[in-house]
Amino acid sequence: MPGAPTIREALDAAQQATDRIEARVLLREVLNQSDAYLLAHGEDTLTAEQAQQYVALVVRRVAGEPVAYLTGRREFFGREFVVNPAVLIPRPETELLVELALQRVPAGAPAHVLDLGAGSGCIGITIAAERPQARVTLVDASEAALEIARANAAQWAPGNTRLLHSDWFSAVAAEQYDLIVANPPYVAEEDMHLQQGDLRFEPRTALAAGADGLNDLRRIIAQAPRHLRAGGGLLLEHGYDQAAACAQLLAAAGFKDVFNARDLAGVPRVSGGHLRG
Ligand SMILES: C[S@@+](CC[C@H](N)C(=O)[O-])C[C@H]1O[C@@H](n2cnc3c(N)ncnc32)[C@H](O)[C@@H]1O
CATH class of the missing domain: 3.40.50.150 (Vaccinia Virus protein VP39)
Known part of the structure; x- marks a missing residue:
């Protein structure tokens, strides 16, 4: 079974399913980090828990849930x-x-x-x-x-x-x-x-x-x-x-x-x- 993905891999995978910007917004939410951090730390590996949380959010987004309800903010x-x-x-x-x-x-x-x-x-x-x-x-x-x-x-x-x-x-x-x-x-x-x-x-x-x-x-x-x-x-x-x-x-x-x-x-x-x- 493959290990947890890097930030870049997680974003690449999510972008197959949802909008590019939304994929970043949701990953920022999971990591509680900025866009700049995602860019600078593309090769960092997510923990298994972070990867799971991210997949869950992306799945909900793909099912149509508004981004604002997923992040709790607008x-x-x-x-x-x-x-x-x-x-x-x-x-x-x-x-x-x-x-x-x-x-x-x-x-x-x-x-x-x-x-x-x-x-x-x-x-x-x-x-x-x-x-x-x-x-x-x-x-x-x-x-x-x-x-x-x-x-x-x-x-x-x-x-x-x-x-x-x-x-x-x-x-x-x-x-x-x-x-x-x-x-x-x-x-x-x-x-x-x-x-x-x-x-x-x-x-x-x-x-x-x-x-x-x-x-x-x-x-x-x-x-x-x-x-x-x-x-x-x-x-x-x-x-x-x-x-x-x-x-x-x-x-x-x-x-x-x-x-x-x-x-x-x-x-x-x-x-x-x-x-x-
Ligand atoms: C279109 S939303 C507007 C929410 C917010 N003002 C905005 O602009 O994002 C309409 C709001 O009116 C409330 N509402 C509906 N019927 C109402 C009523 N009879 N008396 C008071 N508020 C009501 C709803 O609960 C909802 O929060």
């Missing part, structure tokens, strides 16, 4: 967030929602912000970390997701975040905010993408929202005005084909200056508006 807006299968994996396109929120939350001035559907907490925690004067409340209907968000909040913004178990606004019924942000579930129940790629492994409750994917957006937009101060704003991430529906819902709920912003891929991604000041 970078968002320059910070590393802990993730597990209880939370959606933070997406690069969601950074647009954070950028738009930061434009509306002045640095150095107090503001109350609500993040609906916190998941890993990547949106609300990033706003809190970038705007230490703001107080950010994050809510989620999933206790398992809140556990992860709490760990991330403790890491990045322990002083100005609050996490609550809530069905959208239920736990903050009496409160009003300067800005409400949300990346709610917005995929149609029958959308075939739910059966493809990473989405197969992510929580269904984080993704699907009724026959047209708009169930949660409708609820949030209809209830938001009661929870905003005069002049307060609402920012929502949504699907590529939901901008027109969101614009209608926002106008019907009384929002002014309704707009849509496109992500870096040119896809209509965030809609919003504000109440009369």
Whole structure:
């Protein structure tokens, strides 16, 4: 029986089965080492345990498990967030929602912000970390997701975040905010993408929202005005084909200056508006 492989042999073998970069990411994870280390130590031999761990990770990746769930981490807006299968994996396109929120939350001035559907907490925690004067409340209907968000909040913004178990606004019924942000579930129940790629492994409750994917957006937009101060704003991430529906819902709920912003891929991604000041 052959001995344990060298780093180079292990990478070569893994690259037959999976993407080259992912093969390195997973080996870095097993060895707790950098890319530079892998390059410089190609002829070092793995221990039998490391080789076994690596094979197990590669097999899971080949079966489709997202890399972020295998490593337990994903970078968002320059910070590393802990993730597990209880939370959606933070997406690069969601950074647009954070950028738009930061434009509306002045640095150095107090503001109350609500993040609906916190998941890993990547949106609300990033706003809190970038705007230490703001107080950010994050809510989620999933206790398992809140556990992860709490760990991330403790890491990045322990002083100005609050996490609550809530069905959208239920736990903050009496409160009003300067800005409400949300990346709610917005995929149609029958959308075939739910059966493809990473989405197969992510929580269904984080993704699907009724026959047209708009169930949660409708609820949030209809209830938001009661929870905003005069002049307060609402920012929502949504699907590529939901901008027109969101614009209608926002106008019907009384929002002014309704707009849509496109992500870096040119896809209509965030809609919003504000109440009369
Ligand atoms: C698309 S994920 C967004 C997670 C995170 N904000 C992000 O951008 O990566 C939607 C989140 O909404 C939560 N959610 C779904 N229904 C909810 C409800 N009725 N009330 C509160 N949160 C809900 C899910 O548990 C999930 O964490």
